[in-house]
Amino acid sequence: MNTSALIRPAWTPATIALMVIGFMVFWPLGFAMLAYIIWGDRLEGFKRDVNRATDGIFAGCRRGSDKAARWGHGSARTGNVAFDDWREKELERLAEERRKLDEMLTEFDDYARELRRAKDQDEFDRFMAQRNKHTAPTTTGSADKPAAKRGKGTNLLDD
Numbered sequence: 071m072n073t074s075a076l077i078r079p080a081w082t083p084a085t086i087a088l089m090v091i092g093f094m095v096f097w098p099l100g101f102a103m104l105a106y107i108i109w110g111d112r113l114e115g116f117k118r119d120v121n122r123a124t125d126g127i128f129a130g131c132r133r134g135s136d137k138a139a140r141w142g143h144g145s146a147r148t149g150n151v152a153f154d155d156w157r158e159k160e161l162e163r164l165a166e167e168r169r170k171l172d173e174m175l176t177e178f179d180d181y182a183r184e185l186r187r188a189k190d191q192d193e194f195d196r197f198m199a200q201r202n203k204h205t206a207p208t209t210t211g212s213a214d215k216p217a218a219k220r221g222k223g224t225n226l227l228d229d
Contacts, residue, residue, distance in 0.1 A: 079110020 077084055085107050093100030106113075147154045 079106055079108075079113070081107060 089103040
């Protein structure tokens, strides 16, 4: 892949020119180009998340079509009973493998999320320990000095 592409999510002369032209032609195009320049590097992760979400949504449709096929509404049988039985068993085996893979994916996502949470917690704990070390109150000399006597005029509200 060529990393020096002319139009990439960065502040290059080409992307700036396209953004300005976009604003002049039709302002939503300019905003779209601005969004691409700013958030374009996150596009791959966004597409992956959208694909996972739509796969989850349409998995129910797939299961519904599988049920329809069993009731004779889906693909027609070939007439060869042995082949049809073998095909049905293979499809069930593949569906079971798919369920196992989906479960493993869910488990891994949970593991990765917990790992990120633990890492974030560790970083936060280190930050708080460092912050508390630097902002610890100093108590030098305050017990040795007598308290100042308040006299008239030391506080503006006392007058």
